[in-house]
Amino acid sequence: MTDTAPTFHPESEAVLAYAAGGLDEAHAVLVATHLALCPRCRAEVARLEAVGGALTASIEPAPMSAGALAATLARLDEPGAEPEPSAAVAYDDETLHAIPAPLRDYLGGNLSGLPWKWRGPTIRELPLSIGSGTARATLIRVRPGAAIPAHTHAGTEATLVLRGAYQDATGRFGRGDVETASSDLDHRPVATADSECICFSVIDGPLSLTGPIGRLLNPFLKI
Ligand SMILES: [Zn+2]
Structure with missing residues (x-):
């Protein structure tokens, strides 16, 4: 490590x-x-x-x-x-x-045994039930070198890296780093090639995907 x-x-x-x-x-x-x-x-x-x-x-x-x-x-x-x-x-x-x-303790099990949902060939997501507020909490696993679809969001998205790292236009984010993206940032994070990237994301408002793959995935992410 x-x-x-x-x-x-x-x-x-x-x-x-x-x-x-x-x-x-x-x-x-x-x-x-x-x-x-x-x-x-x-x-x-x-x-x-x-x-x-x-x-x-x-x-x-x-x-x-x-x-x-x-x-x-x-x-x-x-x-x-x-x-x-x-x-x-x-x-x-x-x-x-x-x-x-x-x-x-919010996971309810080990990483390898959780009910991950595939969001394309390189990304898995696990929605987490945390509290009763409107914020959406999600655990995201991205394969080495893979991109997370370009997206904007109505509210603020806070992303905490737990394993590996990703890069976007604003910098390189590794374990423990938090990126706070406001609604006007259209960012396209890419996991670094050396490791799978696991992130914990909390979003205030509904997500709106902007790229071509994003439009394809959007119906799934509206849940
Ligand atoms: Zn700190």
Whole structure:
């Protein structure tokens, strides 16, 4: 494994909202999963929570925020710590190494045994049920060197790389990196040739595919 600290982080507004417990569950899981791989953002969330704790302590006792709990759980999964298998699922090494704890228990099984849906010959997707909000959470597997169809989206798409890497017009995104694409970015990510790429994507609004392959796939992705 060639784990290095991530280069691309969630937007600072998202990290702040996470620390304040103000993110919907799907986005909170994405940030918590990034935190498990990113010492810099863990330190930032701890700093924000310390500030928030000092403020609330001076007002009145308050219950711990959802973000604080998730962050605490994420810290338990810091690199170097031995992954704790869930009581319900006996995770295999591939799943333990690829999927940090904050996301793992939403899978319900090992990567090799999940009900992936093919979206063409090179892409598989797994919609994940996370929380009751409108955000769409999906795990995506792309074969080495394959392109993800060009697409835009009505809302913002946050993509966290869990294995391998992909490249688009804005840069190269490897394990732990988060790309936040607004609705006006028509991007065409391509997995690097050396490895399969697994990403966790959370999209605010409906997806609209723009390329010729995208138009073909669009009916499937409207679900
Ligand atoms: Zn970070």
